[in-house]
Amino acid sequence: MNTGKRALKVGEGNHRSGEDLSSQQEAKRKQLQSRIFLDSIVDNIPNMVFVKDAQELRFVLFNKVGEMLLGIRREELIGKNDYDLFPKDQADFFIEKDREVLKSGKLLDISEETIETKKGERILHTKKIPIPGEDGNPVYLLGISEDITEQKQAEKAIRVSEEKFRNLFETMSSGVAIYRVEVLQKVGKTGRPAHHPVALYRDDRITGWRENHVFKLPSGEVVAVYDDVTKSKQAEEALRESEEKFRAISSSAQDAILMMDHRGAISFWNRAAERIFGWTEEEAVGKKLHDLLASEKYRDGYREGFKKFIRTGEGPAVGKNLELSALRKNGAEFPVELSLSAVNLKGRWNAIGIIRDITDRKQAEKMLKQEKEKADLASRTKSNFLANMSHEIRTPMNAVIGFSDMLLDTALDRDQREYAQTVKKSAEALLYLINDILDFSKIEAGKLDFEDIFFDPELVAYDVCEMMRPQLGLKPVEILCRIGDGLPSRVRGDAGRFRQVLTNLMSNACKFTDSGEVELSIDLEEETDTRVRLYTTVRDTGIGIAKNRLSAIFKAFQQADGSTTRVYGGTGLGLTISRQIAEYMEGDIRAESSPGRGSIFHFTAWLKKAKEKKTKRRFPVSLSGKRVLIADDNRANLDILTHALRRVGMKVTALQNSRDIVPSLKKAVESDRPFYICIFDIQMPGMNGYEVVEKIRNSGHEFRDIPLMAFSSLMERDANLCKEAGFDAYLNKPINRNRLYQMIENVASGKNDRKAHAEERRISTQYSVREDVKHSIYILLTEDNPVNQKLAKLMLEKAGYRVEVAGNGKEAVEKYTCNPEDFDLIFMDIQMPKMDGLEATRMIRGRGFSTVPIIAMTASAMKGDMEKCLEAGMNDYITKPIRRERVLDALEKYVLKRRDA
């Protein structure tokens, strides 16, 4: 409305009236009409319309759209100029443009201007037009402004968006091609390339691509998006190659290769698996491995193992090579070798098995085993045959020898005696021969068996010497035995073999010596913490051996002289066997000799040390300081004897001439230093022992009752002669020191009581001195019943043995294992409280004491009992009641015989 009034005023200003009223009224009505018309046009134009006066550029007209655009009401605006309404820089701009229009009188199109409104900045497209007055000069300025803010903003948004996508497009790794569909059609029709999309790729290195997306734009163009798959192509290639390799390997493998997944199902199956098991890959894959292949006996174990395996990848078979059996498709079970390993695939444990069919190998093994068993059996059979043969031959041979002996004891005429002696000698020779051959064949087979027992080398030496005497017969040969001071009384090793060597060397020496002496000397050569080396020499005054034959004598079936066999007999194996034994004992045998001057054989052997027995080697104190007169024409023997007697502290006067004996005795009495005892040889030149003893006994002198002891190299039947001649005691050469000491004691003390026991007086021989040996034997008696205990103890002690008692099995085990070396034999009652005899035996054997003889004493002689005893590790059994013969027989069998062996 206000606009209308202004417009009217403008109109008034433009129409100066001079007309009449009615016409004036008419004109006014028309004028009003036209103004309303104009106003409604102006107000309804969708743009802002304003009019300024050309003079001061103040607003004279302003429409409704303008009010809404600027947020200024018409009344506030009319009469004001731009400086009143807008910031100065904007107002300057508007006014400048207004002036330009008014000056030029032409329309000005301002495509974009910004204007500050109450609702914020807006962008306008404004046209300014001059409205001329009657003189043609512009009086008003008309402005029409279109609000293009939204349009401009939209344009900008599009631009930003486009830039964004362009950047994206330019930097994305995928390729994008846009092409016209006709190109593709053309390519399809002609088959020739045309504008190929690959050309769009920015990188020459791209070797692989994949069309990912194709779509049609509304424009009809086709968009294709490509991915660079070079790397994955390369990886694929490598994978394919490795897969091929793996396939080649697995399918050419001779062993079945298979894989089991975490469910226990077969996930891989190679060609060999098909061949071995009979299942094709198709049949096998996916099946439960163990249902298909495992033998029944493994299934339970497998189920348990599998549970653990899938959790941990571990199992009893994992990482191992095992031999077990598996099933073929046809159900046949066959031996396989399985090598199992675990692999973790995607967090789950799988198993890889390599399985080899070892049927052939097993068969070969079995055959080999069978062959070996056959061979073993054959060898055992042979050994058994040898052993049997040995036994079978020895038994009659022993009978031949034994009965020849008995025959020789009967009254025979000279011829008969000679024949019988020939029978005996031949039988003995044959027996040696058989033993040698047996030993030699055992050496050849590497089967010479060695024992490990305690023994006294001194006793062995004496025994060997004693054994030689019959062989010498009536040859004037002295046997001497020299025991070194350092020789231990107890060593551990093979007593039998050691003795065998000594016997062989001595036997050779005796064989080849017709007169003079044969001396065995033995001593300690070297000692370590656990072992001793014994050094033995055998010296003779025999025929000797030529130097160039010395090495030959140790070779099998060779003797020093081809003719030796004919003259002296023997197999020539003895030294070969001896050298083998010496080598086994880590020692050696060598010989030195010259023809006509005798030989010396040196033998060394390592043996184990053994704890010395407390009771052994007790030297009789009573002999110390006593004066003894000895006489022997043999210098070496005199030497040995002197040494032995001085060892126990005796004062020795040694004579080499028997004629000096009586004068020496006389002189001693005269000088008030009488001899305690007098010992001399029987065979002496000039005046023999019998003559001497007769002279002494019949001398009527103070010394006529002196204890007299004879020793001789001749057979023991001299004993009676000696007794008749007046000797108190008789000893065989070589002299055994311990026997010698004991006999001196016996004889000397017996002499004191001689009057009291005149009728009981009997001559001491070597056999009464066997007590010495017995006394060194220590027995562990295990018996719970006090009566039985006492009885057994009494019997054993009376028989000369030493006894330790254990009241039950437990005690026996304790006592024995504390001092195992002390005991030579265990008697073991079976029924005992706490621990019975069987259990005790098992424990002793179980702790490695395999050699000590354990003899059961059992009340019931049931057949099964004996087996139980033997099974428990006992050597034998004796039945109760305890009887002397049974006990002593067992000792004889298990201790004395072994010692003598």
Next chain:
Amino acid sequence: MNISELAQTLDLEVDEYRELFDLFVETGGSDLAALESAIKQEDAEKIAAAAHSLKGASGNLGFMELHGMAEEIVEKARSNRLEGIFESFDAMKKAFETVVQEVYSG
């Protein structure tokens, strides 16, 4: 029964045998007591053990009648046949006393 004869069969001196016999009387007495109480308890295992002890000792000293009686009791007990065992025991006890008397008086 002559003590020197008994000693001789075992190769013992008279005084050794006497010592042994004293021990036998002592342990035999306690064996009998153990046997009696075991029989009352009807404990077959203990019966067998006590009788076994007596059996061994009497056999060793050469009292074969006693030995046989003890053996019978052992076997009965082992096969758990306890009927009439007290009578057997009684007889054995009497035999034991007889032996003791005879040896000491002889």
